[in-house]
Amino acid sequence: MRELEHRIVLTENCNASCKHCFNAESRDGNVMDYNLFLQFMEHHSEFLNNFSLKIMGGEPTVHPKFIELTAKACEYYPLVMVFTNGLKLNEILRHPDLMKYHFEGRLGYVVNGFTFDLDKFDEYKNYADVINLHFVFTRNGSDEIVDKAIESLKYNSKVHIKYSADTQVNLFDRKEMIEYRKIWMGAVLKLIPVLMEKQASYSFDRQLPICFFTQKMIETLEAHHITNINIAGTCCNCVPLGLIDYNFDLYFCNQTRIKLGSVINQDGTFKSMDEIRDMIKVGPSKKVTGIKKLSNKCKRCVSLATCKVGCYYNTLQREYINENSTNFKDRREKN
Numbered sequence: 001m002r003e004l005e006h007r008i009v010l011t012e013n014c015n016a017s018c019k020h021c022f023n024a025e026s027r028d029g030n031v032m033d034y035n036l037f038l039q040f041m042e043h044h045s046e047f048l049n050n051f052s053l054k055i056m057g058g059e060p061t062v063h064p065k066f067i068e069l070t071a072k073a074c075e076y077y078p079l080v081m082v083f084t085n086g087l088k089l090n091e092i093l094r095h096p097d098l099m100k101y102h103f104e105g106r107l108g109y110v111v112n113g114f115t116f117d118l119d120k121f122d123e124y125k126n127y128a129d130v131i132n133l134h135f136v137f138t139r140n141g142s143d144e145i146v147d148k149a150i151e152s153l154k155y156n157s158k159v160h161i162k163y164s165a166d167t168q169v170n171l172f173d174r175k176e177m178i179e180y181r182k183i184w185m186g187a188v189l190k191l192i193p194v195l196m197e198k199q200a201s202y203s204f205d206r207q208l209p210i211c212f213f214t215q216k217m218i219e220t221l222e223a224h225h226i227t228n229i230n231i232a233g234t235c236c237n238c239v240p241l242g243l244i245d246y247n248f249d250l251y252f253c254n255q256t257r258i259k260l261g262s263v264i265n266q267d268g269t270f271k272s273m274d275e276i277r278d279m280i281k282v283g284p285s286k287k288v289t290g291i292k293k294l295s296n297k298c299k300r301c302v303s304l305a306t307c308k309v310g311c312y313y314n315t316l317q318r319e320y321i322n323e324n325s326t327n328f329k330d331r332r333e334k335n
Helices: 034-043 066-076 089-093 096-103 118-124 142-152 174-197 215-223 273-281 283-293 318-324 328-334
Strands: 005-009 052-056 080-084 107-112 132-137 160-165 201-205 249-251 259-262
Touching: 034 066, 052 066, 066 080, 066 096, 089 096, 089 118, 096 107, 118 142, 132 142, 132 174, 142 160, 142 174, 160 174, 174 215, 249 273, 259 273
Parallel strands: 005 052, 052 080, 080 107, 107 132, 132 160, 160 201
Antiparallel strands: 249 259
């Protein structure tokens, strides 16, 4: 297990409403306690130089102490990445408390391309050396998303494009899967050749399971020299790093939301880094137990060992999430 990154959720609230969001039902307005997070960093200060930090949400920039929290995190972590919709990026990039970290290369952004304002993009590059844009090929509006991804390339040669499949597609619905195959292939065949021609930096996230691909799709991809899609891999490229929620509960990852416990002890002290690592290590076993909930067809699949139930909130994990994990609505009611 690779242990190079901490992920925290500052809040599940958001100032956008993206069609592809798997986290849309959790807009409860709660935010991470600023002082507690400072205590978390101070408690583990001797270890944090070995980690990077990804700040997530909801939309993390709507946290009332986002600037102060991010600036303080940059003092402890060698690299801090903010996963944001970009709607408040303009004001954040100019903030004097964060400016020095931009130019030191210690603070970066992964921006949701769905909400990204291309008109302001040329201004952003003066503050951030590399812009990472994340585009999701949604069932609705994928043509617009692809056009935006292509247009963004003209602003900055250091743009890194990451694209992923729509997590809301139900791959157990044959009609829906056939429809999405056409959408996904159309988007890939339009975008990837342009990225290759311009020698742009790009990567994939939340890949589809092998059962999504037909032989004709594979042959078409090969004919266009698109061979770096890991068709035999899992649904998601995320490694089991763990996710610390705004209330300091620890989850296996930010999509499946398999709860592993809390990083805070009952007496209010923080667990040690070794204890947190041990909690994360049991996550894969909890995840794989979801295999017993799959259909017989999936259980017999020769690629089940590589798929490992996947990581889609509304697809391969649907039954397991509903019956065995604390879902968003339950968490909101309990909190």
